[in-house]
Amino acid sequence: MRLNHKPILFLIILILMLGIAAWRAGLNLLPVTPPKIYGMTFSEPKTLAPFVLQSAGGRAFTQKDLHGHWSFIYFGYTHCPDACPITMLQFKQLQETLRKTMPKQRLAFIMVTVDPERDTPKLMQAYVNHFATSFHGLSGDSMEIKAFAKQLFVGYQRGEDNTAIGYTMYHSDSIAVINPDGQFAAVFASPHKAKNMAQDFLKVAAYQQQRDQSLFYR
Amino acid sequence: MRNRVRYSLLALGLVGSTATFADCKDLDVKGAWSRATAPVVNVGAVYFDLTNTTSQAVTLIGGSTPVSDTVELHRREMKNGMMGMRHMHAVKVAAGQKLEFQPGKYHVMLIGLKHPLKAEQVFPLSLQCADGSQRKIEVLVHKIMQ
Known part of the structure; x- marks a missing residue:
């Protein structure tokens, strides 16, 4: 029995032509691999469970506030004189660098307290204002903050109280990167260097764009 | 006669610099700086490089400054993958040892700042050793440190 190869050949040619057309249109049929950064890029961004934090002036800050722009989130506290100001200064430099390299990209820089007992929303905003008034300082209910931090792989606990500041806090020193769909896209590991973070962010954003354009994920 | 006086003075100087008992005031402290602070915070950190150039170990126990209540x-x-800071009640520095009071390592913690630290400001700080001796230094406040 002889097989008729014509329909199969026709199908192969059709698929190839569609593939080339999609590729020419900037669409990718294949999966893309997450870039290597100082930290980690998730192959699939993680959707966040709803949360409610508090910003200054009694306004709630929820998952909706993370939509429409990239966000960088750091957890710290105002009684921290060493690591937290260092990270805020790196945030400021990162903001300045990205404003030059990606002037159209909207970015949010957020610091959430791990010490809501002492850090009110007003205090947090005043703290970040010292570095840049465009930064967001957040506090809120301690259970809400704990759950939100856990989603972003951040842990913290109260440290010793044999110091004149009352007590210290132990906390993860990573920075969470949130994409414009409000999803957890990447983690920047410490020590944080603005120059490295700027390069890594370009990779994370490029990966997101490739991913958005890949038909593989539809 | 004149030479004899000269040699005596030189000898005295040598004895003084190799004293058997290490004194905090002989510690070599370089480049002391602090960061300008937000008006709402009441803590600050001081950094420097400390070298014990004496022939004996010294033990730092704290300090004092007019700009804060406590040092x-x-x-x-x-700890468990989390970063924190520990209050050190005594820090021993061996003879010849260099200790970095720098971001991520040791720092002198100023608690209960009386006023926010302002860029360009210089303030005195006394480091206290266990034997009661002190090393007085001057700290320059930086606007931004990378």
């Missing part, structure tokens, strides 16, 4: 020695440390 403590703190060390950055990791």
